[in-house]
Amino acid sequence: MDDTTAKTAAAPPKLHGAKVMQAIRDSRIDYVLSVPDLHTAQGLLTPIAADPNLKLIRVCKEDETLGIAAGLQYGNKRALILIQYTGFLYAMNAIRAVAVEHKQPMVLMIGLLGKEPGVAPQQARRFGIRIVEPILDVMGIKRILIESDDDVHLIQPAIDEAYATSRPVAILIGGKPA
């Protein structure tokens, strides 16, 4: 690659945390339940923590979030579970039982830490990222991929559908929110 090529190579499309935040607000989320994820820590979790309209509950381990979200929805409170893909894998049994088998409206926002920009999750270098979508598919959990600002419009309809149909949804954060 010569200097000219390097200067003209396309930069990865941007994902701005502020736009995702607005989609979360527009989705009438009351509570965010989270274990910090390096992928979303600065671009999402930090502004969420500072937003007076969102109640943030920091939990110790990801499966706690499924129980808390279940209890919240009985009181018509919407929750967003913000975790890393490793936490998603850890919490698999709780997701299976509480979200899928009990048919609860659970919103899982999952950071794909280390996924190469613009690369499809199933083509990622990291094994743990490659298996996320197939696991969601076999569990029958609808998924959307947010790679850049162009995808953010998918978030609110996906959350609304989860609550309208009482089913879980996975929002995969592929791009790193800036």
Added chain:
Amino acid sequence: MNRLAVLEILKRHITNEIVVGTYSSGFDWASISERPLDYYAVGAMGLGSSHGLGLALARPERKIVVLDGDGGLLMNLGTLVTIGKVAPKNLLHFVFQNNVYEANGGHPIPNREVDFPAIARGANIRNVARVSDIADFEKNIASWMTIDGPTFVCLDVEQGPPGRKDWTDMYKPARRAALREALASGA
């Protein structure tokens, strides 16, 4: 103490509270109570108190009574840390300690010397107690039901006898629908 005898006393103090049952304590509760506000946190062991925390936040006007087991709590010890921080005033968390995984064949928990009240105090839970005598339970239950929480009470109980286990009944969607309808109607 006998777990069922403890629950019989608790039942006399229940009016419009949401009771969150889990596994063995849940089966015992189901054997003496049938109400829309009985909620069973089954399928993912350990999450009973997390379900209770969510309910407590969503419905702050109601007392939430969690019937947890020692094996379940050990699977989710971090819940005490979370509850200690969130500190819902309306959460009453009972843990029945019989030192065995009664719902899973009666094998011992990893460490029978575990001091759950000490862990709860360390997690900054507002009110913490341990009760080994049923007369003490009867003496204190009215207070625990009314004071501002969160309140954590460890109950030393003997193993079994295990109640009838009807998993299908405990899992049935109608139970969750009934709770939803009861809360919507303000029951």
